[in-house]
Amino acid sequence: xxxxxxxxxxxxxxxxxxxxxxxxxxxxxxxxxxxxxxxxxxxxxxxxxxxxxxxxxxxxxxxxxxxxxxxxxxxxxxxxxxxxxxxxxxxxxxxxxxxxxxxxxxxxxxxxxxxxxxxxxxxxxxxxxxxxxxxxxxxxxxxxxxxxxxxxxxxxxxxxxxxxxxxxxxxxxxxxxxxxxxxxxxxxxxxxxxxxxxxxxxxxxxxxxxxxxxxxxxxxxxxxxxxxxxxxxxxxxxxxxxxxxxxxxxxxxxxxxxxxxxxxxxxxxxxxxxxxxxxxxxxxxxxxxxxxxxxxxxxxxxxxxxxxxxxx
Amino acid sequence: xxxxxxxxxxxxxxxxxxxxxxxxxxxxxxxxxxxxxxxxxxxxxxxxxxxxxxxxxxxxxxxxxxxxxxxxxxxxxxx
Numbered sequence: 001x002x003x004x005x006x007x008x009x010x011x012x013x014x015x016x017x018x019x020x021x022x023x024x025x026x027x028x029x030x031x032x033x034x035x036x037x038x039x040x041x042x043x044x045x046x047x048x049x050x051x052x053x054x055x056x057x058x059x060x061x062x063x064x065x066x067x068x069x070x071x072x073x074x075x076x077x078x079x080x081x082x083x084x085x086x087x088x089x090x091x092x093x094x095x096x097x098x099x100x101x102x103x104x105x106x107x108x109x110x111x112x113x114x115x116x117x118x119x120x121x122x123x124x125x126x127x128x129x130x131x132x133x134x135x136x137x138x139x140x141x142x143x144x145x146x147x148x149x150x151x152x153x154x155x156x157x158x159x160x161x162x163x164x165x166x167x168x169x170x171x172x173x174x175x176x177x178x179x180x181x182x183x184x185x186x187x188x189x190x191x192x193x194x195x196x197x198x199x200x201x202x203x204x205x206x207x208x209x210x211x212x213x214x215x216x217x218x219x220x221x222x223x224x225x226x227x228x229x230x231x232x233x234x235x236x237x238x239x240x241x242x243x244x245x246x247x248x249x250x251x252x253x254x255x256x257x258x259x260x261x262x263x264x265x266x267x268x269x270x271x272x273x274x275x276x277x278x279x280x281x282x283x284x285x286x287x288x289x290x291x292x293x294x295x296x297x298x299x300x301x302x303x304x305x306x307x308x309x310x311x312x
Numbered sequence: 313x314x315x316x317x318x319x320x321x322x323x324x325x326x327x328x329x330x331x332x333x334x335x336x337x338x339x340x341x342x343x344x345x346x347x348x349x350x351x352x353x354x355x356x357x358x359x360x361x362x363x364x365x366x367x368x369x370x371x372x373x374x375x376x377x378x379x380x381x382x383x384x385x386x387x388x389x390x391x
Contacts, residue, residue: 044350044357045332045376071355094323095354118354132355135322136347170376172330172352239332239376 001207002028003200009078011039011065016224018084019068020216022134022141030086031203032143033196036076038151040064040158043071043132043172047238050167051174052158054291055308062158066234069143071132072174075159079149079181081196083203085142089135095119098142099131105202109195110187119144126180146199148192149183164312169241235289236263245310250274250302256310263289275301284311314369317348317386319379322358328380329353336368342388349385366390 002025006017014034021030040062042048048064051073057064076082085098092098099115106113106121113129116122121129121144131144159174183189190198212220227233244257254272258265268284270277283297291312298307319329329351336348347359348368370387373379 043352043355045330045352068357069355070352070357132357134357136359137361170330171332172355237333240374 001031001204003031003033003204003207003209005209005211006032006034009035009037010224011036011041011063011076012228013220013224014082015065015067015228016220018141018143019227020212020220020223021084022086022136022139024216025086026137026139028086029091029207030084031200031207032082032084033200033203034082034084035078035080036082038062038075038077038154040073040075042066042073043174044068044134045070045171045237045239046073046174047167047169047171047241048235049238049243049289049312050164050169050171050241053164054312055295055305056158058291058295060154060158064234065228066237067132069132069134069141070172071130072172073159074130074145075150075155076145077150077154079147079151079192081146081148081192081199083144083146083199085140085203087140087142089138089140092140092142095131095133095142098133098140099144101203102129102144105199106182108202109198111182111185113182120177121146123180123182123185125178127177128180128182130177147179147181148195149181152179152181155179166245167241167243169239171239171241231263231288231290235291238263238289242267247310249307249310250304254310258284260289265289275307313390315364315366315388315390316384317362317388318382318384319351320360321381322351322353322356326353326381328378329358330378331373331375331385332357333375334371335359338368338371340368342366342368351379362388364388364390 119131120127128147129144134141240261242259246255252274258268268281270280294311295308332352333350342362344365347361366388369389373385
């Protein structure tokens, strides 16, 4: 068993780091522990626009990153510890075999964690960990969150109460669960750093820690820039959907409707007398599903960024 | 020869999978072992690799659709 040291908190770098390790260390069993600054992470095939309210995330300065495994939307912050396990498929064929060492390590730390549903870990009825997997070429990447000391109020605000129901869409829909922090269930308090060290020691079970070489580091950075920071990956991978929203803007009725395939908008309809709706339609038809460009358009049309709430 | 590719059964309890992404377009040359599409079931994304080489003649499923195990998803033209 090997672990690769990663103390970076940048979510885009960390996604690239995980993919790079998965693609590079194909003959080893790996364990990674890592953390992200406040971030929303969506599943590989999720509709970002449905899962999160982008204007809210922008207001909170929380970025959205798309991961390469399946499943739903999660919120990470520095109170959350992520773990990743990599192994050949015959050694880790299902969730049970992946979760077992993690649950055993938690139990060994006197945390009464148990498996719940197909791939969650819970204390009692409250979830402390969700996980997902990716399988390529006979190898499994299993990763999960461990809520240790997270801002559960913000997590709730971001991931559970702001689903956007103006979308008719395919793609994976997130589950909504009651959650709790591990730290509240410790017999003897410890810091996240201490928890991380204890957990690593148990999961690594005598294995060793390595660091990436400068060349490997550059490869991770290249993957970060070319894939995980790209519009193509984050927004362009959004499954096809159609959108419609009606309401009132500046005292007049408004209706916005469009379709999107591979992140490109079509059949755009904008009806509102408070601004030049024809200009909006023309600007959006064939354009990318790009919230920043849409926000700029809203400013150009009306000077009011809140118009974006009708476009996304 | 035309060969039908079908939704694989990856785990005993699997009844269907979502074909979430095509990695090869119609007309693309596919080598044995190369991934052709991705499916998602129970939060697992699986890349499905070709078992033999050929040309991807027809995609029978749209991205995002749920496909029962053993149902056809594509036609591969093999030699």
